[in-house]
Structure formats: structure tokens, C-alpha cells
Amino acid sequence: MKRQLFAAATLAISVMLGHSAAASTCKADVEDPFDLDAAAINEIYTCLSDKMAEGYAKDGNEVATAYRDWTVTGTRPAVQGAHGSRLLLTFANDVAAEQYLKFATEGVDMPAGSVLAKESITISTKKKTARPGPLFIMTKGEEGAAPDAGDWIYSALMPNGKPMKIKQSFCxxxxxxxxxxxxxxxxxxEVRVSN
Ligand code: HEC
Structure with a gap:
């Protein structure tokens, strides 16, 4: 009898956990995030996209509640390696979009008020799942706002919308x-959107 109760409780807990896990993870059957092809990445993004945006916006952050209406700078998320081998997709606000989409390599000076928000997706090659990672944000201040960082202010939100503690120098x-x-x-x- 005791054993049965225990089994029932375990089952209930695993069902609950299964539920919450299912709410924010999607399948990603791959050994290495770099092996994901465009179709697989699009499938993951379709699966996670809504939940990800909802999560970032949960705490009412000004960028998180707005960035999905901005200009998307990639045709899909992609892995570059920095930012922890996550899948990345960057959005540029109206102030930033025109200059950013030139992807210029020399003498770039972004206008004050430019904001870039970058979604990230973490792939667990062990669990074979994809789940939202942090939303990485760069905001260009007025001249002198952050002299040690080219007047950029770096910030990041957790997938639940709460601010992450980060060091400006780390970024x-x-x-x-x-x-x-x-x-x-x-x-x-290969994923850059042309202007
Ligand atoms: C080890 C190097 C590295 C570190 C550390 C790093 N980044 Fe990045 N960051 C990159 C690279 C590379 C890209 C372009 C990746 C891509 O979009 O494919 C990028 C892109 C970005 C973008 C999109 C704008 C752009 O540069 O095109 C934002 C926003 C951003 N990072 C924010 C942050 C923040 C906030 C931190 C600190 C928490 C941080 N980054 C730390 C390398 C880094």
C-alpha cells in the first residue's frame, strides 16, 4: 500500500515536471549546435518563439516588451560561437536599424539611442532540447555616458524577464x-538581412 502511494506521488511529480519542462523546451536532436541546419533551426524557433518573447517581457522590461516590433537583422537564428554556442537572433530599434543593416566594417558610429536586442537559445546536447537563453541588450548612450565602453551600456535579461547581474567589462x-x-x-x- 505504502509503495503504491509512493509510486503515485512520484508519478504525479514527474507529470508536473514534465508539464513545466514542456512549456519552455523544444526538441533539438543534435550532437553539436553547429550541426543544426537551417530547417532544424527554423523548427526550433517556431516551437520556442512565442514562449521566449513572453518570458522576456514578463517583468515589463522596456526593451523586452518592444523589441519584437523592431527590425530583425537575420533571416533566422544562427550559431556564431561566442555567447556560449547559443542560437542568436538580433533585433535593431528604429534609431539603430539603418546603420546596423549596412554591416559596415569601418568608421561606424551608431547614433545615441540605438538599441540592439539579441535573443538566444540554449541547446542541451545531453538532453537533446532547446530552451530560451538570455536576452542580450546593447544601448548606445549620449557622448560620455560610458567612456570606457564606447558609450555602450550592456545588459541582459533571464528567460523569465528578470535582469541578470553582469559586468560591463565582461561584455x-x-x-x-x-x-x-x-x-x-x-x-x-549567411543569415544577414540586406538593407
Ligand atoms: C566572447 C565574446 C563576447 C562576449 C563576452 C559578449 N559578446 Fe555579445 N556578441 C559577440 C558576438 C561574436 C556577437 C555576434 C553574434 C551573432 O549575432 O551571431 C555578439 C552580438 C551581441 C549583440 C548584438 C549586436 C552586435 O554586436 O551585432 C548584443 C546586443 C550583445 N552581443 C550583447 C552582449 C552582452 C550584453 C554581453 C555581456 C553579458 C555580451 N554581448 C558578451 C561576442 C561577445
């Missing part, structure tokens, strides 16, 4: 590699 020390592009790294070439 900027890598982004400074693209100084001639005003710190912007751009999506991989």
Missing part, C-alpha cells in the same frame, strides 16, 4: 574586438 572586453564597427559583431554572414 565589453570581447565586443571591443569590433571597435571599427562601433563594438558591433553582427550576425554570421
Amino acid at each position: 565589453h572586453d570581447c565586443h571591443v574586438s569590433w571597435e571599427a564597427q562601433d563594438m558591433l559583431a553582427y550576425p554570421v554572414e
